[in-house]
Amino acid sequence: GAGVSQSPSNKVTEKGKDVELRCDPISGHTALYWYRQSLGQGLEFLIYFQGNSAPDKSGLPSDRFSAERTGGSVSTLTIQRTQQEDSAVYLCASSHGYGYTFGSGTRLTVV
């Protein structure tokens, strides 16, 4: 596609429920990144994919967070048993080795 697409754009979920966030990168971009932006905070790195493998998962805050990427394209970030502190904007970016293009993000609210 022309840009990085993320869905849903907004998600409100009850504490304890699982959520899945989707990222559709720019076609041909082999690298894909997930970030989290909490209110008033900068961007916090979560995980990086090169193709379908994740050489850097160092930013995942707990084992409730997981991500996968299939076909070197779409990626899904899953948060299990959501907590209120998970509320944030989750941003995805893709890259072909020069520059990073960001999606508009998914605003997650855990109530």
Added chain:
Amino acid sequence: SQELEQSPQSLIVQEGKNLTINCTSSKTLYGLYWYKQKYGEGLIFLMMLQKGGEEKSHEKITAKLDEKKQQSSLHITASQPSHAGIYLCGAEIGGSGDKLTFGTGTRLAVRP
């Protein structure tokens, strides 16, 4: 501690005034990116700097990377209300092609 420090954290300027935002690291920055973010939106790419001493301009925005590649500045000339938003610097600190590490951002408001 923050690997990338941005200053100031917030800034209010009168329309037409110039302003500068700084981004500083104690480590070498292999690639330095400036992004702008408006509330509820994603990041809009502004400029990328790679070489020490490099300077780039786009419309009224100029970004520089110092010779040591540890500090960058973003300068806006004759600010306009459309410049309002959050400015974020991101850098490849671990080496070229590494993930971007971001500063905490600078919130800019421009008074008409």
